[in-house]
Amino acid sequence: MKNIVLASTSTLYGEAYLAYLQPVIKELFAAAGEVIFVPYARPGGISHDEYTANAAKVFADAGITLRGLHTFDNPAEALRVGKGFFTGGGNTFLLVKQLHELGVMQVLAEEVSNGKPYLGTSAGSNIGGVNMQTTNDMPIVYPPSFTTMGLVPFNLNPHYLDPIPELPHMGETRETRIKEFHTQQVVPVVGLREGGWIRVKDTRVTLEGVPAARIFLPGKPAYEVKSGEEIVF
């Protein structure tokens, strides 16, 4: 039975790291006791150790021990025996490159698909999708593949941002970018606004949190899904 949370962001504006996700963390990992943290997205270039320490502080408040995947000699084996996983945000290209080069993308996908609890935030949520090709991140490294875990049958666009009408900026809006994605691929995309998360329990996929999410299907007008509603295609 799948037991997954894919959150748009780790941090809400003006709040502490993971603060709004504390109830989710407690529910998700209550039975796990120890959770493995995947620190490879390295937001702002932070070190694996420092990133893990930051996340571990928050998990300690929930009575959960967090250990960085980078501290294991055999990361694939660590995932096989691990009881639950949290992948933090940062740069999706860095994260995906590292997971593929370590040969653990598929291992993590299998362990989570078989029922171990998984939390992703931002880049850590992107890798729950079919591929990373709707990330907002800069391609600062070249991953051997853009394929990700496919825990859900769609892609995510975390930190989804509505167009800002008063902004005299001619760069593409997020919606335009996602429509460009759909000129190339038919994978559905969930634009996940900050404060929202996708909850997977077995085969049921729902939107949770405060904001609605915006759904993009190729060749169709985008539409909204409200918190509590199922995400089905």
Add this chain to the structure above:
Amino acid sequence: MKNIVLASTSTLYGEAYLAYLQPVIKELFAAAGEVIFVPYARPGGISHDEYTANAAKVFADAGITLRGLHTFDNPAEALRVGKGFFTGGGNTFLLVKQLHELGVMQVLAEEVSNGKPYLGTSAGSNIGGVNMQTTNDMPIVYPPSFTTMGLVPFNLNPHYLDPIPELPHMGETRETRIKEFHTQQVVPVVGLREGGWIRVKDTRVTLEGVPAARIFLPGKPAYEVKSGEEIVF
């Protein structure tokens, strides 16, 4: 003698396509008469034909004939005999993939380095840099390489956007993303605000247009370069 313009954007807010660049187009391509248009970035998924027609209308007003690279049987040969080149914006991943797969990235780089005039806007400017790894675009396709033409010894970030202080959005700012790039690479980055362009005349590289540009070097504080000033490292 290099003769290159790399512009942040094709279109200023509230203006027509390429309107603010008309004087630049006339100066750059006056002697060329016919220019080859590289339409592969396909903004919004527009077809090669339609994109070329849009650009050709503007060039016709300046007395210049524009022909799409996609209409030549042998694109490499077309570039070898072509007299000048314009690469339009859109999705940088699409553009770079197509140029590499056609085997013309290096050909275009050579022809422009040898003195043929080149105009790039947005994605078309990104490929003037060392690599495309400071693009803002979504990775909607997987290029065989991120390497670009290296017409200048730095990378560009077109549509550079300053942080918006009142925006309660926790996605990374552009500056944060570029700093993350510098955790992986030492290539300097020019954050090119809309309305600005880089002018290369032989070995002299200057900033032109209205706004200042923001310069990012690894391990140093970002700084501003004003219009008319040289960009040197």
